[in-house]
Amino acid sequence: MARNLDMTALRSFVAVAESGGVTRAAGFLNLTQSAVSMQLKRLEESLGQSLLDRSARRIGLTAQGEQLLGYGRRMLALNDEVYGRLTGQSFEGEIALGVPSDIVYPYIPGVLKHFAEMYPRVRVHLISSYTKGLKRKFERGECDLILTTEAGIDDGGETLVTLPLVWIGAPGGSVWKIRPLRLAFEHNCLFRGGVQEALDRAGIDWEMAVESDSTRTIEASVAADLAVHACIEGSRPEYLEDIDHGGHLPELSKIRINMYMAERTQSPLAAELAALVRQAYRSK
Numbered sequence: 714m715a716r717n718l719d720m721t722a723l724r725s726f727v728a729v730a731e732s733g734g735v736t737r738a739a740g741f742l743n744l745t746q747s748a749v750s751m752q753l754k755r756l757e758e759s760l761g762q763s764l765l766d767r768s769a770r771r772i773g774l775t776a777q778g779e780q781l782l783g784y785g786r787r788m789l790a791l792n793d794e795v796y797g798r799l800t801g802q803s804f805e806g807e808i809a810l811g812v813p814s815d816i817v818y819p820y821i822p823g824v825l826k827h828f829a830e831m832y833p834r835v836r837v838h839l840i841s842s843y844t845k846g847l848k849r850k851f852e853r854g855e856c857d858l859i860l861t862t863e864a865g866i867d868d869g870g871e872t873l874v875t876l877p878l879v880w881i882g883a884p885g886g887s888v889w890k891i892r893p894l895r896l897a898f899e900h901n902c903l904f905r906g907g908v909q910e911a912l913d914r915a916g917i918d919w920e921m922a923v924e925s926d927s928t929r930t931i932e933a934s935v936a937a938d939l940a941v942h943a944c945i946e947g948s949r950p951e952y953l954e955d956i957d958h959g960g961h962l963p964e965l966s967k968i969r970i971n972m973y974m975a976e977r978t979q980s981p982l983a984a985e986l987a988a989l990v991r992q993a994y995r996s997k
């Protein structure tokens with residue numbers, strides 16, 4: 714006799730697996746924690762398998778859970794596509810998302826992939842620029858949703874996370890030991906002035922060794938150990954490394970990653986994209 718999987722319970726399982734916890738999954742699904750827990754229990758009982766490893770602080774997957782996750786993602790994607798096409802509820806259109814280039818990684822690619830799976834007929838136009846430029850585009854109505862890196866926050870904004878700036882340089886590099894300290898920054902980089910002020914307060918001489926409008930130029934110069942740079946913790950390129958300076962460089966300020974969504978766009982798609990961005994940052 715054929716048996717059917719409970720798609721609602723399966724959706725809860727996938728949400729828990731991807732977010733790392735029942736609490737975050739419940740928020741994403743707009744359900745109570747107890748409802749999600751009951752659905753997980755019902756799914757495990759129907760399959761006769763333990764799907765979640767609850768022994769650690771962060772929920773993990775058993776071997777059977779890992780196998781089900783792959784199937785579950787495909788089944789839900791197909792379910793949503795069929796439902797959308799046959800009920801006329803498949804969304805179409807375009808959303809403009811603005812993100813500063815230095816925080817596109819590590820979260821935005823995953824967010825875009827997940828959104829594309831949910832709404833395959835919606836195009837997300839990713840705009841990468843400086844915070845000031847993105848704010849101008851947002852004010853002109855050219856972006857539906859933007860992320861910014863700021864010391865504070867404007868009206869209507871939402872702070873996703875607050876993180877410190879860290880010094881970064883070439884792997885095994887030594888240029889950070891040279892005085893005056895050689896810096897590499899884009900002309901419009903928000904962090905540039907604060908870094909210079911921190912060095913002045915610490916009594917450390919510095920010079921602008923590399924200036925450019927190109928992020929790639931800055932990264933290449935730092936990777937060549939020609940200068941040092943600063944970025945938000947967790948956002949440095951893989952081919953650079955945090956500088957273990959042992960207190961020989963000053964501690965830097967903390968930066969907010971904020972999100973702004975246009976009030977004029979009452980589109981549920983913008984809200985869905987914002988929810989995915991929020992979930993990505995808060996599950997870190």
